[in-house]
Amino acid sequence: MVPLLNLVSALGLLVIALVLVSIRREHIRVEYSVSWLAGAVALIALSRSPRAVEYVSRKLGIEDPALAILMLVGCLFVLIVFLISISISNLKDDNVALAQRVAILEYHIRSLQNSAAHENEAKSAP
Amino acid sequence: MIPPQGRDSLLIVVPAWNEEAAIGTVVRGVREAMPGVPILVIDDCSVDSTRTVAEEAGARVLGLPHHLGLGGCVQAGYKLAYELGYHYVIRVDGDGQHDVRDIVRLYSALRTSGCEMVIGSRFAEGDYANHTSWVRSLGIRFFRLVLRPILGKQVHDPTSGFVGVNRSALEVFSKSFPLEYPEIEALVVLQRKAFRFAEVPCRMHARRTGRSSITALKSIYYILHVLLGVFVNVLRYDARRRRRV
Numbered sequence: 001m002v003p004l005l006n007l008v009s010a011l012g013l014l015v016i017a018l019v020l021v022s023i024r025r026e027h028i029r030v031e032y033s034v035s036w037l038a039g040a041v042a043l044i045a046l047s048r049s050p051r052a053v054e055y056v057s058r059k060l061g062i063e064d065p066a067l068a069i070l071m072l073v074g075c076l077f078v079l080i081v082f083l084i085s086i087s088i089s090n091l092k093d094d095n096v097a098l099a100q101r102v103a104i105l106e107y108h109i110r111s112l113q114n115s116a117a118h119e120n121e122a123k124s125a126p
Numbered sequence: 127m128i129p130p131q132g133r134d135s136l137l138i139v140v141p142a143w144n145e146e147a148a149i150g151t152v153v154r155g156v157r158e159a160m161p162g163v164p165i166l167v168i169d170d171c172s173v174d175s176t177r178t179v180a181e182e183a184g185a186r187v188l189g190l191p192h193h194l195g196l197g198g199c200v201q202a203g204y205k206l207a208y209e210l211g212y213h214y215v216i217r218v219d220g221d222g223q224h225d226v227r228d229i230v231r232l233y234s235a236l237r238t239s240g241c242e243m244v245i246g247s248r249f250a251e252g253d254y255a256n257h258t259s260w261v262r263s264l265g266i267r268f269f270r271l272v273l274r275p276i277l278g279k280q281v282h283d284p285t286s287g288f289v290g291v292n293r294s295a296l297e298v299f300s301k302s303f304p305l306e307y308p309e310i311e312a313l314v315v316l317q318r319k320a321f322r323f324a325e326v327p328c329r330m331h332a333r334r335t336g337r338s339s340i341t342a343l344k345s346i347y348y349i350l351h352v353l354l355g356v357f358v359n360v361l362r363y364d365a366r367r368r369r370r371v
Contacts, residue, residue, distance in 0.1 A: 100202040103190045
């Protein structure tokens, strides 16, 4: 099981490194990095403590601790992806509302400009 | 645009996306069929000259800053119509499929039927042949079966985009409107509000130009998407009813 635990630790470190680099380059916002960082830290902590892994696998009723770890990793990623789906849905709703509002405001501005132009034409007519 | 006047004020909205070849004919047809009635083309960020052609034909244009899809596009028109104070809005597709001479029938039904929504139907008189492709016809039959128990009455042409709404429905749709494939879900949204709808027989034509956005491959996604949307709306409706009880 040790190679697998090492792999999980490496995966956790890789996730942390990727997230930190992404934050630095402003590819990901800090508030959306928290769930990834928390998950990666939890994975590293679990993989560095064989007794904790055995305890978790016993509680989950899974005989093979390696399987328990894989299941936890899978659940964690599913949860994070689900949270991201919620965020994307909210963003899409906001985006549609904003685009519609921008279009409507632009329409009103153009209408006002047209009215002003007509008024100016009428004033300047002899 | 002519500001809305009186309780019968009508606005024609025409959602359009890359319809430069058809939009001019549609706008001129509407102007001929309904002289003096303002026409609002909602340009869903076309990459062709839809906007210019529509303006030259005599329509006002509401230009979206990026592509929203049919539902977002139509809702933008509903929002503006509601803000401007229109009492009735009739939607006509920009591809020339709807026979604009039937707008008069929809408008008349809107004012006299007492219904919040009127649907221009290919099949309202029971003729199910020769109006559409067999794939679409199959889909329409399927959704008629699904919608029958939900709406409590038969809807012959649930996928028709040739619809008119009054100000009550306009208020609802300006707040909540399905973003993709809106026609069928919109019926369920109205049902949640206990609003009524009626169907008016209308003529429809094959597209003048371009292709339908719903390809054969997208049909499966369409059916699943709409079914899920209908299901979610029914759940919301039931939850609201339970809270009231």
